[in-house]
Amino acid sequence: MIGTARRRRDGEAKVRGATRFVGDMPAHGLLHARPVLAAEAHARIIGIDTEAARAQPGVVAVLTHADLPLAGGSGRAAEPLAREEIVWAGQPVALVIAESEAAAEDGAALVDVDTEWLEPVLDLDAALADGAPPARISARAGDDDSAADAHGGGGDEARGGDGDHGGAAASPNIAVRQRLQAGDVEAGLAAADHVVRGRFRTSWVHQAYLEPQSTLAWVEPDGTLVVHSSTQGAFMTRQGLANTFGLAMEKVRVQAAPLGGAFGGKLMIAEPLAAAAALVLRRPVRIVFSRTEEFSAGNPAPGQLLELELGATADGALTAIRGRVVGDRGGLGDMGVEALSALLSAGPYRWPAHDLTALGVTTNRVSPGAYRAPGAPPAAFAVETLLDELADELDLDPIELRLKNVLVAGDKGLDGQEIKVFGARECLERVREHPLYAQRHTLPADEGVGLALGFWPGGLEPAGAICKLDSDGRLTVVTAAADMSGIENAFIAIAAEAFGLPEEQVRVVTGDTGSAPYGGVAGGSKVTYTYGRAVERAAEEAKQRLLDVAASELEIAPEDLEVADGEVRPLGAPGRAVAIADLAAKVYTFAGRHRPIEGYGSTAQVSRAPGAAAHLSHVKVDRETGEVRLLAHVIAQDVGRALNPALVEGQMHGGTAQGIGWALLEELAHTDEGQLQGGTFAEYALPSTDQVPPIETLLVEVPAPDGPFGAKGVGEPPVCGVPAAIANGIAAATDIRLGVLPMTPARVW
Numbered sequence: 001m002i003g004t005a006r007r008r009r010d011g012e013a014k015v016r017g018a019t020r021f022v023g024d025m026p027a028h029g030l031l032h033a034r035p036v037l038a039a040e041a042h043a044r045i046i047g048i049d050t051e052a053a054r055a056q057p058g059v060v061a062v063l064t065h066a067d068l069p070l071a072g073g074s075g076r077a078a079e080p081l082a083r084e085e086i087v088w089a090g091q092p093v094a095l096v097i098a099e100s101e102a103a104a105e106d107g108a109a110l111v112d113v114d115t116e117w118l119e120p121v122l123d124l125d126a127a128l129a130d131g132a133p134p135a136r137i138s139a140r141a142g143d144d145d146s147a148a149d150a151h152g153g154g155g156d157e158a159r160g161g162d163g164d165h166g167g168a169a170a171s172p173n174i175a176v177r178q179r180l181q182a183g184d185v186e187a188g189l190a191a192a193d194h195v196v197r198g199r200f201r202t203s204w205v206h207q208a209y210l211e212p213q214s215t216l217a218w219v220e221p222d223g224t225l226v227v228h229s230s231t232q233g234a235f236m237t238r239q240g241l242a243n244t245f246g247l248a249m250e251k252v253r254v255q256a257a258p259l260g261g262a263f264g265g266k267l268m269i270a271e272p273l274a275a276a277a278a279l280v281l282r283r284p285v286r287i288v289f290s291r292t293e294e295f296s297a298g299n300p301a302p303g304q305l306l307e308l309e310l311g312a313t314a315d316g317a318l319t320a321i322r323g324r325v326v327g328d329r330g331g332l333g334d335m336g337v338e339a340l341s342a343l344l345s346a347g348p349y350r351w352p353a354h355d356l357t358a359l360g361v362t363t364n365r366v367s368p369g370a371y372r373a374p375g376a377p378p379a380a381f382a383v384e385t386l387l388d389e390l391a392d393e394l395d396l397d398p399i400e401l402r403l404k405n406v407l408v409a410g411d412k413g414l415d416g417q418e419i420k421v422f423g424a425r426e427c428l429e430r431v432r433e434h435p436l437y438a439q440r441h442t443l444p445a446d447e448g449v450g451l452a453l454g455f456w457p458g459g460l461e462p463a464g465a466i467c468k469l470d471s472d473g474r475l476t477v478v479t480a481a482a483d484m485s486g487i488e489n490a491f492i493a494i495a496a497e498a499f500g501l502p503e504e505q506v507r508v509v510t511g512d513t514g515s516a517p518y519g520g521v522a523g524g525s526k527v528t529y530t531y532g533r534a535v536e537r538a539a540e541e542a543k544q545r546l547l548d549v550a551a552s553e554l555e556i557a558p559e560d561l562e563v564a565d566g567e568v569r570p571l572g573a574p575g576r577a578v579a580i581a582d583l584a585a586k587v588y589t590f591a592g593r594h595r596p597i598e599g600y601g602s603t604a605q606v607s608r609a610p611g612a613a614a615h616l617s618h619v620k621v622d623r624e625t626g627e628v629r630l631l632a633h634v635i636a637q638d639v640g641r642a643l644n645p646a647l648v649e650g651q652m653h654g655g656t657a658q659g660i661g662w663a664l665l666e667e668l669a670h671t672d673e674g675q676l677q678g679g680t681f682a683e684y685a686l687p688s689t690d691q692v693p694p695i696e697t698l699l700v701e702v703p704a705p706d707g708p709f710g711a712k713g714v715g716e717p718p719v720c721g722v723p724a725a726i727a728n729g730i731a732a733a734t735d736i737r738l739g740v741l742p743m744t745p746a747r748v749w
């Protein structure tokens with residue numbers, strides 16, 4: 001079961017449209033909610049006229065901030081509707097609840113928001129400029145920061161403070177400033193034989209999942225708030241809702257529903273709107289975002305500015321890196337990726353000295369969220385294209401340059417943590433052997449092959465699992481994990497292998513805070529790594545319990561027994577055996593004699609297993625039009641151990657395709673007044689099938705000691721290095737080094 005390619009179990013139902021998403025769930029007396037989104041990017045709310053909307057047939061209520069049973073605090077979860085200030089065009093300002101979706105929509109069109117215009121701050125340069133107006137006038141000092149460490153990396157965020165570094169000290173829009181520093185950077189750069197520097201700008205990019213954010217909420221007669229949601233984290237959502245509404249944790253129950261894509265965009269979502277309405281109206285309420293609401297009020301990846309300079313000696317030894325990473329935090333400023341991005345902008349390399357500053361900046365844009373390896377594609381775009389330039393100028397092979405400096409097990413990362421296991425070196429060596437790498441010097445003049453290394457530190461959160469043997473002899477795996485990546489396959493394979501049952505005898509129940517042990521979010525590339533490890537341990541413990549029960553039945557010591565072929569039998573003596581199902585039934589019948597057979601597993605002690613993927617991108621540039629075509633792409637990723645190569649390769653394909661979107665196509669475009677231009681998939685340029693070349697996946701397996709059967713997280717590493725690899729390919733084909741994403745024809749030309 002471990003290491004063989006299997007189809008994704010939930011795949012067919014999803015493709016056939018049989019999966020029951022939150023939007024498909026029936027509920028008696030269901031009401032439908034529709035948000036009213038702000039038109040201005042920055043304004044003070046003078047009044048909200050809801051009368052016409054409330055008079056609309058079918059409309060049950062129109063809620064504004066003042067109507068919500070909020071417990072205080074700030075940020076998206078704590079203030080799901082604008083309080084007195086609108087801070088981005090698209091911010092929800094009212095919620096219309098009606099008996100039908102159509103009535104809610106009609107009602108929403110009739111809500112009249114009276115505002116006073118305030119000067120908007122629409123991009124990072126404007127936000128940092130001397131004399132910039134504040135993007136938020138009502139920001140309160142000391143507001144809680146809810147930027148979760150769901151993605152690993154980062155560290156403590158120091159606010160304000162050392163205003164002498166990195167300029168922009170006078171801007172009122174700096175929400176967070178953090179500096180990562182060690183060694184003597186001045187001396188390092190002075191000792192370098194060559195220094196390269198660059199300024200990079202990346203765009204706002206949406207996760208573009210198929211299923212919009214959706215939540216169904218109701219209140220039980222005992223006051224328990226029940227929420228079914230397309231969330232990536234059941235316990236995270238429970239905590240968030242308990243905080244938002246001041247409810248006791250045990251009075252909130254969250255079921256993470258099947259996800260139609262997430263990629264980080266469902267780590268902070270629209271549950272507070274549905275929950276608030278359910279709490280006020282005491283009826284079930286559902287909200288399903290429209291595509292336009294997704295694009296304007298979801299949690300896309302923020303635009304970033306990155307400035308880096310780095311040096312090396314003539315033999316390619318890196319001496320120092322210095323830079324600044326600026327991340328857009330949008331209007332609410334409660335979530336940012338800049339700190340992690342600054343850490344990652346040094347790449348997975350040894351630096352004798354580094355000095356990196358992260359600035360999180362408030363603007364009148366949507367508040368960003370996480371998107372598959374948050375902050376990493378821009379960081380890799382900066383550092384990996386500069387390393388390419390450095391290799392060029394030092395006349396060194398780009399892989400040799402990286403191999404000379406890349407972190408290996410035993411090294412410490414920039415965050416000071418020792419790296420226990422890391423396969424970046426092996427990934428680089430694997431692509432070096434690929435024929436495309438040797439061919440790069442013999443291509444037609446308009447073609448090039450770009451190399452880049454992508455790096456992801458790997459997330460870490462506790463995870464728990466229960467494996468229990470049911471009376472029919474089947475094993476049930478219970479976890480809180482939200483299923484965003486085929487966890488059913490992984491958990492079944494892991495539990496079946498660890499317990500010794502055929503996979504048909506194992507099933508998975510997941511995502512319910514009412515029945516599962518605590519576990520973190522499905523994000524940060526850690527579901528299989530941490531929950532999978534917990535499942536493995538739980539299955540091992542359950543198996544031990546089974547052997548104990550069998551031992552007393554068979555009067556043979558448990559260590560002399562084995563589980564195989566659906567039975568427990570003496571080691572090496574297949575004669576006397578007892579079926580697992582019989583043992584299970586007996587335990588259930590005589591519950592007084594034995595407690596039911598179950599095991600519990602957790603991951604309190606696991607260490608990080610950072611991910612790496614090396615890319616070769618073969619590009620062809622049309623010199624007349626600037627159009628970039630991808631002819632081939634090779635990705636070598638360290639996956640620890642491929643539990644299911646089919647699904648792992650699917651992650652590598654998907655991550656590469658999303659990286660192609662970052663590189664060449666995707667950008668949330670806005671008007672000069674800050675309104676989103678286009679809000680549908682017809683207008684948002686995603687890679688289409690003819691823009692994604694054949695992707696060759698090379699599985700590199702450097703097993704993680706703490707992962708289940710050696711597996712590592714595989715979801716995020718594949719996206720990180722793609723824009724850099726394509727940019728380096730463009731440079732090879734044209735000698736043009738671009739610092740702006742996406743690399744559209746106009747920019748290439």
Ligand code: MOS
Binds near residue numbers: 150265522523524525
């Ligand atoms: Mo992710 S961006 O941790 O879902």
